[in-house]
Amino acid sequence: MIEPRTLLLGALATVCFSLTGYVLVPALGVETTPITLENGRAYPPVLSEQAAQGREVYRDLGCVYCHSQQVRPETFGADLDRGWGRRGSLPVDYVGQQPPLLGTMRTGPDLADIGTRQPSETWHLLHLYDPQLTSPGSNMPPFRFLFDEVEGHDERALTLPEGTVANGVSVVPTARASALVAYLQALQQPPDVTGSSDE
Amino acid sequence: MAELEHAQLLAKLDGSCRRPVLLFLISAVVWLLVGSTLALIASIKLHAPEFLANDAWLTFGRMRTAHLNSVAYGWAAMAAVGVLLWLVPRLTRAPLRGTRLLEGAAWAWNGLVAAGVVAILTGYSTSVEWLEFPLPIAMGLTVCFAVVAGAGLDALHRRQVDHIYVSLWYLTAVMVWFPVLYLTANIGIHGGLLSGVAQAMTNWWFAHNVLGLFVTPIALATLYYVLPKVIGRPIHSYYLSLVGFWALALFYNWAGLHHLVGGPVPMWAVTVGIVASMMMLIPVTTVAFNQHMTMRGHFHLLRSSPSLRFVVFAGMSYAVVSAQGSFEALRGMSEVVHFTQYTVGHAHLGMYGFFSMMMFGGYYFILPRLTGREWPSATLIRVHFWCSAFGIAVYFLALTAGGVQQGLLLLDPGVPFLDVVQATLPWLQARSWAGLALTVAHIAFAISVAQMVLGLAPARGTPTLLAQRVTSQGGAA
Numbered sequence: 001m002i003e004p005r006t007l008l009l010g011a012l013a014t015v016c017f018s019l020t021g022y023v024l025v026p027a028l029g030v031e032t033t034p035i036t037l038e039n040g041r042a043y044p045p046v047l048s049e050q051a052a053q054g055r056e057v058y059r060d061l062g063c064v065y066c067h068s069q070q071v072r073p074e075t076f077g078a079d080l081d082r083g084w085g086r087r088g089s090l091p092v093d094y095v096g097q098q099p100p101l102l103g104t105m106r107t108g109p110d111l112a113d114i115g116t117r118q119p120s121e122t123w124h125l126l127h128l129y130d131p132q133l134t135s136p137g138s139n140m141p142p143f144r145f146l147f148d149e150v151e152g153h154d155e156r157a158l159t160l161p162e163g164t165v166a167n168g169v170s171v172v173p174t175a176r177a178s179a180l181v182a183y184l185q186a187l188q189q190p191p192d193v194t195g196s197s198d199e
Numbered sequence: 200m201a202e203l204e205h206a207q208l209l210a211k212l213d214g215s216c217r218r219p220v221l222l223f224l225i226s227a228v229v230w231l232l233v234g235s236t237l238a239l240i241a242s243i244k245l246h247a248p249e250f251l252a253n254d255a256w257l258t259f260g261r262m263r264t265a266h267l268n269s270v271a272y273g274w275a276a277m278a279a280v281g282v283l284l285w286l287v288p289r290l291t292r293a294p295l296r297g298t299r300l301l302e303g304a305a306w307a308w309n310g311l312v313a314a315g316v317v318a319i320l321t322g323y324s325t326s327v328e329w330l331e332f333p334l335p336i337a338m339g340l341t342v343c344f345a346v347v348a349g350a351g352l353d354a355l356h357r358r359q360v361d362h363i364y365v366s367l368w369y370l371t372a373v374m375v376w377f378p379v380l381y382l383t384a385n386i387g388i389h390g391g392l393l394s395g396v397a398q399a400m401t402n403w404w405f406a407h408n409v410l411g412l413f414v415t416p417i418a419l420a421t422l423y424y425v426l427p428k429v430i431g432r433p434i435h436s437y438y439l440s441l442v443g444f445w446a447l448a449l450f451y452n453w454a455g456l457h458h459l460v461g462g463p464v465p466m467w468a469v470t471v472g473i474v475a476s477m478m479m480l481i482p483v484t485t486v487a488f489n490q491h492m493t494m495r496g497h498f499h500l501l502r503s504s505p506s507l508r509f510v511v512f513a514g515m516s517y518a519v520v521s522a523q524g525s526f527e528a529l530r531g532m533s534e535v536v537h538f539t540q541y542t543v544g545h546a547h548l549g550m551y552g553f554f555s556m557m558m559f560g561g562y563y564f565i566l567p568r569l570t571g572r573e574w575p576s577a578t579l580i581r582v583h584f585w586c587s588a589f590g591i592a593v594y595f596l597a598l599t600a601g602g603v604q605q606g607l608l609l610l611d612p613g614v615p616f617l618d619v620v621q622a623t624l625p626w627l628q629a630r631s632w633a634g635l636a637l638t639v640a641h642i643a644f645a646i647s648v649a650q651m652v653l654g655l656a657p658a659r660g661t662p663t664l665l666a667q668r669v670t671s672q673g674g675a676a
Contacts, residue, residue, distance in 0.1 A: 011372035018452035060322035062260015081612035
């Protein structure tokens, strides 16, 4: 025989128990303030205004559903061998991030340290415009809608293979595209961060 | 005489909840169709990236997310609430009150999910998995669910029974669990209280619990109700169900952090997550054993009864998906399959093979009793069942095999990333075909449901069966 009161209190108790462990304890215990590195810099650095806007583009287009941003530690998986990072990710790397874009899928490569691996703005813009140009066979979607097609010559225009667009038309990145690339360039997890108070 | 009184009582109970329940159940089917369409588009995009690629709202990241939220908060949650509101009066013997308010909640729910899906498609998604709706929409849904929980607990309070049946344990717990989970997670995450790793931990505490403490209990309540009703024999063991219930309440709560194995989170949390995931074997085994022992000697009824067929399929999927989930949480297994399509296969076996199939079984049982009509066509039911069963089987096998392959290739740094991508493509194509089969199933189902509620199906008489019944037990479809 179970009484309704037992049920209600039991249900409430069990969920509050895990809420304490997985929500409250980390909220109070996992570090939430930047640390100071040996060279005196604060880590993690604050994103530039443009990169912060780019992060919003990353969020609203759902890049997180194909890309993780967490490098596995040396003893787990092959992330370091693949060159996806220079060390395993640490809680301090995510301080202040709302939301942290850790991700759960790797349809594409991990991007936690992409700014180090691929610093070229030109490469990123071409890749976003059409991934087949840089990475043939990729199943990453093209993000052509982040670019404008303008008549005539434009100095910001992408250098595209012959015939991609009509003659006399230039493909120019929008502010959203440039911001997104600034964000990707800012994604770096430097090796001299050795740990956080939590480890 | 007693039989007549009983029938009158059931009619009164069903009558009290009829309008809101129908509203929730019909809306859920509409969302199922919307969600299937979005799913197909997203699935095709993964192997044909040029498909519908010219507009931001059609991009993969938004389509996939609109799919998840329309099936989770439109189909799954609305079907679950519909079934809950029908089961509660039956199990408490107390007519439902506040039906006007409940109808309002159902309409509001539809409006909120629609607004949420549009928000995702237009770039207002939060990109927090399972919590993509912006905060105001989530708050609206919380209020709607509070109305539902209020009506359910009110009926519980006025109960006319001494004994509280197993199904009602699960339903009562859900009415506490879901509001606590949804409110805490939304306010903590979107209300600016949590950031960084703490937010990620809350995210997975919620996302795993929404399956374990909302969707699963309602499906199990359906199983424990429909199974004995259809075969006309009580559940095998009361004590086993008791163990199953409390073990679920205790362990499921802590299982979520296995989603962050290998991630930048405190070691203790992941370890607790893995241990709790393994402990989940206890409640799952008890349910599976109880189901099997109850069914023993009655398996031939699977040939004739549509409800039973769906419910038993769902029960078996539950055992498989849960056992799989427990082992998937282990570090060695996670190292290979985490981040791959394997996880997607697992999630669909849970949300579809288990939960959705259980809800379908519930619909086949409930709708004749609420509409006073029989299912219009045994063929449509057969198409529904076989396309669903075949579709989810292909879906699961393709992504499980493809995911293991993908995971092993990723662990070998000598394999270029683009080769890993190429290796997954055939599996992703198979998944699109499976998705097509599931969509066909849903269309057949929607046609049946539409005929029932529009009064185009035959009035109640003999239940629509899939085959001649060998022994006549009950009369329940």
